[in-house]
Amino acid sequence: MQQLEQLREHARGRLERLGNTVSSQVWRLGFASRFLFYLVMHSGTALRRFRLTVAEIYFAGVLSLIIILVSGLFVGMVLALQGYDTLQRFGASESLGVLVALSLVRELGPVVAGLLFASRAGSAITAEIGLMKATEQISAMEMMAVDPIARVVAPRFWGGVISMPLLAALFSAMGIFGGYLVGVQLIGVDSGAFWSQMQAAVDLRNDILNGVIKSLVFGVAVAWISVFEGYDAVPTAEGVSRATTRTVVSSSLAILALDFVLTALMFTGGTNQ
Amino acid sequence: MNRSTIDLWVGVFVVLGIGALLFLALKVGNLASFSNSETYQVQGRFANIGGLKVRAPVKSAGVVVGRVADIRFDNETYEALVSMTLDYSYQFPRDTTAKILTSGILGEQYIGLEAGGDGVMLKNGDRVRLTQSAVVLENLISQFLFNKAAEAKEPEKK
Numbered sequence: 001m002q003q004l005e006q007l008r009e010h011a012r013g014r015l016e017r018l019g020n021t022v023s024s025q026v027w028r029l030g031f032a033s034r035f036l037f038y039l040v041m042h043s044g045t046a047l048r049r050f051r052l053t054v055a056e057i058y059f060a061g062v063l064s065l066i067i068i069l070v071s072g073l074f075v076g077m078v079l080a081l082q083g084y085d086t087l088q089r090f091g092a093s094e095s096l097g098v099l100v101a102l103s104l105v106r107e108l109g110p111v112v113a114g115l116l117f118a119s120r121a122g123s124a125i126t127a128e129i130g131l132m133k134a135t136e137q138i139s140a141m142e143m144m145a146v147d148p149i150a151r152v153v154a155p156r157f158w159g160g161v162i163s164m165p166l167l168a169a170l171f172s173a174m175g176i177f178g179g180y181l182v183g184v185q186l187i188g189v190d191s192g193a194f195w196s197q198m199q200a201a202v203d204l205r206n207d208i209l210n211g212v213i214k215s216l217v218f219g220v221a222v223a224w225i226s227v228f229e230g231y232d233a234v235p236t237a238e239g240v241s242r243a244t245t246r247t248v249v250s251s252s253l254a255i256l257a258l259d260f261v262l263t264a265l266m267f268t269g270g271t272n273q
Numbered sequence: 274m275n276r277s278t279i280d281l282w283v284g285v286f287v288v289l290g291i292g293a294l295l296f297l298a299l300k301v302g303n304l305a306s307f308s309n310s311e312t313y314q315v316q317g318r319f320a321n322i323g324g325l326k327v328r329a330p331v332k333s334a335g336v337v338v339g340r341v342a343d344i345r346f347d348n349e350t351y352e353a354l355v356s357m358t359l360d361y362s363y364q365f366p367r368d369t370t371a372k373i374l375t376s377g378i379l380g381e382q383y384i385g386l387e388a389g390g391d392g393v394m395l396k397n398g399d400r401v402r403l404t405q406s407a408v409v410l411e412n413l414i415s416q417f418l419f420n421k422a423a424e425a426k427e428p429e430k431k
Binding site: 052054056057058061062065084101105163165166167172173174176198199202203204206207211212255262 | 279280282283285287289290292293294296297298300302334352383
């Protein structure tokens with residue numbers, strides 16, 4: 001009888017904890033949405049004093065250039081090697097350009113650039129804002145009647161949103177160049193066929209514009225998660241480190257999940273091509 | 274690092290990014306083809322279009338002269354009604370033949386135009402009267418099998 005009572009108590013405890021976790025996650029999501037709304041409404045300062053945003057574009061975009069360009073080059077080169085190996089079995093090695101360009105422009109460009117961007121720039125944004133909070137710089141700003149969201153958070157958000165599509169485009173372009181280097185220069189696929197088949201198969205609206213839209217959506221998601229996690233971090237050394245980890249994990253998951261949804265919306269219509 | 278150097282680098286970054294977008298649009302996506310040239314529309318009826326899709330190329334002598342604009346099913350004649358948008362600089366006689374062909378064995382299907390000898394050219398909204406449907410592999414194979422079966426029977430009769 002007593003055992004049963006204990007068991008029931010145990011089960012109730014678990015259920016309570018589960019409920020707590022769920023409700024606190026929903027509460028966080030609601031707060032994050034309100035935070036985004038407030039952030040967008042108070043972006044006036046970030047856009048009027050555009051230098052603040054330019055500085056953040058520098059930190060989020062320009063300093064990510066090296067990793068984006070080098071990764072893009074290698075991804076394109078690997079795609080060309082692997083693609084050629086498979087395509088030449090069917091005697092279709094001329095389609096190498098199509099394979100490289102479509103997979104980069106549609107999927108790999110936005111997704112891999114987004115993942116790199118989240119771990120390179122997103123984590124830095126979270127750590128910076130979190131540390132500002134831990135060292136009470138945010139409170140100090142509020143004390144001086146400066147809105148920290150308008151002054152600190154909004155420029156970082158817009159810097160990320162602006163940088164992301166440009167980085168993804170650079171990644172794709174660099175990847176195609178890498179594919180050209182390996183496919184045409186190294187393996188010896190015909191240069192004319194490489195480009196002309198690519199141009200025939202890649203559609204401006206269906207492929208390139210959709211890729212840009214994807215990268216823009218990823219940029220908003222990563223920048224939002226980064227600034228929110230930083231702003232919401234527990235103001236201790238441990239809290240900041242946890243927030244940084246959470247940024248990378250949830251941005252990566254968000255990118256992959258959003259990518260599935262966007263691909264399902266964009267590329268499954270019967271009318272493309 | 275002072276402000277003006279940051280501005281310079283951001284400027285370089287934005288220029289590079291837009292350059293990459295332009296590269297994708299022009300070199301990879303081929304923006305220039307058929308986007309601003311004048312076009313006219315002709316239609317054709319086909320008994321079977323096979324796997325033809327909207328935006329498939331319309332070729333004559335292997336050169337792309339237009340694209341398939343629309344594919345519809347005619348409820349009265351039970352035929353497919355295919356609209357083609359042709360570039361205005363390519364004019365075809367009224368008795369042109371339109372065939373649905375396949376590029377390679379596994380390639381995509383396109384419409385091939387063969388010019389006739391008529392002096393009057395096709396105008397916007399005209400109909401191509403001579404058409405040839407897509408070759409459906411199943412029909413071809415069954416025809417072949419029937420012929421074989423018929424050949425095998427005939428010697429027995431004799």
